[in-house]
Amino acid sequence: MAFSGWFSDEVYVGHFEDGVYVCSKCGNELFYSAKKFKHSSPWPAFTETVRPDSVTKRKESASALKVHCAKCGNGLGHEFLNDGPKKGQSRF
Numbered sequence: 260m261a262f263s264g265w266f267s268d269e270v271y272v273g274h275f276e277d278g279v280y281v282c283s284k285c286g287n288e289l290f291y292s293a294k295k296f297k298h299s300s301p302w303p304a305f306t307e308t309v310r311p312d313s314v315t316k317r318k319e320s321a322s323a324l325k326v327h328c329a330k331c332g333n334g335l336g337h338e339f340l341n342d343g344p345k346k347g348q349s350r351f
Contacts, residue, residue: 279309287330289313290351296344302336305351306343326351 280290280303290305290313298304308314316324316338324338335351342350 280305282328282331282333282335284333285328285331287313287328289328289335298344298350306345306348308351 276292278292279288280292280295281288288309290303290307291309294305294307296304296306312329314326314335315329315332316326319325319337322340322342324340326335326338327333328335337351339350341347
């Protein structure tokens with residue numbers, strides 16, 4: 260996921276089959292496909308992680324947290340606060 264971009268073909272953005280998204284570096288379980296939703300960004304979007312300790316987060320701005328794999332530290336992108344499909348939900 261970390262190498263997605265606006266002008267590249269992200270293969271998982273439209274992928275909604277049952278399964279678990281894992282860290283590309285270490286295989287740590289990160290997101291269930293059931294928590295994925297369609298969003299206008301080119302990146303896959305999720306409302307929550309598999310477990311609260313699947314990722315680590317640090318504040319980057321008032322509306323975004325930087326997210327890393329809790330097992331190996333691989334950069335996963337951001338959690339955007341209050342940008343999920345329902346009011347109060349975040350978008351990973």
